[in-house]
Amino acid sequence: MIVKRTKLNLWERLYLPAIIGGFRVTVSHFFKKKVTMQYPEEKWPVPEGYRGAPYLVKDPEGRVKCVSCQLCEFICPPKAIRITPPGPRGSPEAGNVEKAPQEFHIDMLRCIYCGFCQEVCPEEAIFLMKDYSLTGLTRQEMVYNKAKLLELGGVQNDGIWKWKHK
Amino acid sequence: MMNWFHNLDPTAQFVLFSALKIFCVFALVMMSVAYSVLVERKVAAFIQDRLGPNRVGPFGLWQPLADGVKAFLKEDFTPGHVRKTYFWLAPMITMIPALLVLAVIPFGSQLGAQKMVIADLNVGILYTFGIISLGVYGIVLAGYASNSKYPFLGGIRSSAQMISYEIAMGMSVIPVFLIVGDLNLGQVIAHQAQHGWLVIYSPLSFIIFLIAAFAETNRMPFDLPESEQELVGGYNTEYSSMKFALFFMGEYANMIAASAMMVTLFLGGWTLPFAGLDKPAGNSIAIGVIQIAIFLVKVGILMGVFIWVRWMWPRFRYDQLMDLGWRRFLPLALVNIIATAIWLWLWK
Numbered sequence: 001m002i003v004k005r006t007k008l009n010l011w012e013r014l015y016l017p018a019i020i021g022g023f024r025v026t027v028s029h030f031f032k033k034k035v036t037m038q039y040p041e042e043k044w045p046v047p048e049g050y051r052g053a054p055y056l057v058k059d060p061e062g063r064v065k066c067v068s069c070q071l072c073e074f075i076c077p078p079k080a081i082r083i084t085p086p087g088p089r090g091s092p093e094a095g096n097v098e099k100a101p102q103e104f105h106i107d108m109l110r111c112i113y114c115g116f117c118q119e120v121c122p123e124e125a126i127f128l129m130k131d132y133s134l135t136g137l138t139r140q141e142m143v144y145n146k147a148k149l150l151e152l153g154g155v156q157n158d159g160i161w162k163w164k165h166k
Numbered sequence: 167m168m169n170w171f172h173n174l175d176p177t178a179q180f181v182l183f184s185a186l187k188i189f190c191v192f193a194l195v196m197m198s199v200a201y202s203v204l205v206e207r208k209v210a211a212f213i214q215d216r217l218g219p220n221r222v223g224p225f226g227l228w229q230p231l232a233d234g235v236k237a238f239l240k241e242d243f244t245p246g247h248v249r250k251t252y253f254w255l256a257p258m259i260t261m262i263p264a265l266l267v268l269a270v271i272p273f274g275s276q277l278g279a280q281k282m283v284i285a286d287l288n289v290g291i292l293y294t295f296g297i298i299s300l301g302v303y304g305i306v307l308a309g310y311a312s313n314s315k316y317p318f319l320g321g322i323r324s325s326a327q328m329i330s331y332e333i334a335m336g337m338s339v340i341p342v343f344l345i346v347g348d349l350n351l352g353q354v355i356a357h358q359a360q361h362g363w364l365v366i367y368s369p370l371s372f373i374i375f376l377i378a379a380f381a382e383t384n385r386m387p388f389d390l391p392e393s394e395q396e397l398v399g400g401y402n403t404e405y406s407s408m409k410f411a412l413f414f415m416g417e418y419a420n421m422i423a424a425s426a427m428m429v430t431l432f433l434g435g436w437t438l439p440f441a442g443l444d445k446p447a448g449n450s451i452a453i454g455v456i457q458i459a460i461f462l463v464k465v466g467i468l469m470g471v472f473i474w475v476r477w478m479w480p481r482f483r484y485d486q487l488m489d490l491g492w493r494r495f496l497p498l499a500l501v502n503i504i505a506t507a508i509w510l511w512l513w514k
Contacts, residue, residue, distance in 0.1 A: 022478040026213045036217040 046130040051115045053131040054106060055153030056146065057124075063163050064150065065125035067099040072117035072126055080110035081117060097163050104146040108134050124158065187284050191268055198469075199418040200230035206473045213477045237411040245312075245404050252311035257405065257412035260304030263297045264419035270294060271426045272352050274436050274458035275446035282436075282458060283352060290351040291343065294427060295336055298382065301420060302328040305384075305401050308413070312404040320400025323390045323484065327381055330491040331388075335378035337499035341368045341506035342431050355435035359444035365432040370502045372432045374495050376471075379424040381491070384417060386476035388487055425468035429461060433468075436461040 011017065037044065046052070059065055068085040084103035115128050131152070136142045144152070174182070204219065204226065211218030219226035244253065270290040274282030287293050302325055309321015342364055343349060346357045358364055365372045381388040392400040402413045429435060436457040437444040447454035482490070 018479070026474065026478045029215055030209075030212045032215055034212070034217050035215050036211075038217075 046132075050130050050132075051113045051128040053108060053113070053134055053152075054111065054115075054117055054126055054128050054149075055131075056104060056126055056149040057153040057156035058150060059161065059163065060155055060157050061161075061164065062155070063097050064100040065123050065156070065162075066101050066104065066121075067097070067123050067125070068101040069099075069122060071120045071122065075116045075120045077114060077116065078110040078112050080107045080112075081105070082107075101146060104149060105143050106149060107143045109139060109142045123162070124156070124160065127153065127156070129153065183280055184284060187280075187282075188269075191273070191284060192265065195265065195268060195419060195422060196415075198422055199415050200234065202418050202421070202469055202473070203233070203414070204229050205469075206476070209470075209473050210477050213474075234411075237408055240407040242407040242409060245314075247313050248404060249311040249313055252307045253404075254409075256304050256308035256311055257409045257416070258304075259307060260301065260416035261412045261419065263301040263304075264416055264423050266297045267294050267423040268426060270351055271423075271430055272355055272435055273426070273461045274454055277447070277451055277454040277458075278449070281352070282454070286350070286352060288350050291339065291349050291431075295332070298423075299332060301382070301416075302332075304413075304416065308401040308405070312401070314404060316398045317401045317403045320390075320392065320403075324384065324401060327384075327388060327390060327487060327491075330488060331378045331381035331495075334374055334491055334495035334499055335382060337496065337503065338371045338374035338378060339431060340499075340503045341371045344503070344506050344510055351430050351435075354431060355437060358434045359437045359439075362439065363432065363434045368432075368502070368506065370498065372428070374499050374502070375428060375432070378491075378495065379428065380472070380475070381487070383420040383424055383472070385421065385472055387479045387482050389476075389481060390484055390487060421469060421472050422465065425465045425472070426461075428468055429464040433464055435464075 056064065056066055066083075068083055070083050070085070073081045073083045082105040083101050086098070086100060086102050113128065117126050118128050129152070134142065207229075208218040208226070219229045222228040222232045244250065269284040270287050270293055272281070272283040272286075276282055305324040305328070306321045309317045309319075309324065312318065312321075342354065345364065345367055346354050348354065348357070354364075361367075380386070384390075384392060390400075392402070402410055405413060434444075438460055443453070443457060443460065447457055
């Protein structure tokens, strides 16, 4: 590429057009609307299909959808998920969802947000939600248990009422 | 209390008042340095469509405090390969001249019987230029002492740049003293109060002085000694903690000193040409305070110019810088001296 060198005339060589031009640009930007987002107070809109933290969901009647099949535990690449199945007797408060897990741990420090757990889940019980930037003061705090995961996951109203008529 | 004071002999009173003035000026300059850094960051941010520091206090007003605490608490690391004595000396030599220059600047007319200048020297301007010349040693020594290539390059550039522009700067003020006929800065202001600001009589001097001041303080169009992109920060690359902060503060203190000089020499110092503010305050403390405020506002405006320019223009190339200094400003300043001399000879 050949850059053409234009010869500057006296007016341009005086540097004054550059001064005026520079001043115009900077002043106009000085009073423009700022693009800064005040992060912790203001957050960017999370797009649909965003892969945030994985949480457990309940059906509209408040039942745990997870049936402890442990497919997610198996597929999880960083081994962040640990499920304690209910055992042969099941838990009395789980109602007719006799396979609901006794305990369900996700280590959010290990999770890589790949979404395999959501993909592999036959019951549509675990979803990657829109949460990001999870924080805690200890490593222990970052291992979420079942109660916390369910609370954060909320109710999934997807029209599948698998446990209603069982 | 006052009796005790009046019983002191004049020398003791002089020492006491001087110490008080030195303390006030030092405190004020340090405050202004801290806050001009904040203003710099804010202006930079606004020009770049950002908001700048706004987390510490309302509008980020306590940011300088946080910065200061941070600078003090950081590890003061001395690399193994440096020349230790000079490495320690350089930050001090950068900071001290900038503060010393302010000793001769009249920052107000008087408060009561006290003249508002620390040292009322008859050779004020010579003293100023002598001290300003020392400033280059700090940066050159820093470059040399760091014993590594980028600081060294920064040091070389800075010595060449500051020596070149000092000549243009020195030449540019000669017309001022031709017109005034006195080297005392107080007299320069008195002359301006009587006949109008010298920027009107000698605008070329002012322009050359202003541009040379940018070069002397290593500010943006001429900040080759630092040039972050090519020299990794230049002469201060190897410095950390408070030693780095001293370079940083030295730059801003230099800017304040240069602004104060320009206000004194060209913009009428503490005077305003109306409402009787162009005469010494006499017994009125209120007018004395107002005149100090006028001086500070003028310095502030010039500081604003310094800061704004930094975010407006790209850096000069090294050869362009030298060309501008030696082949443009120096001849121009000489012509200006001769023209002023002829003008004074024929019409005064």
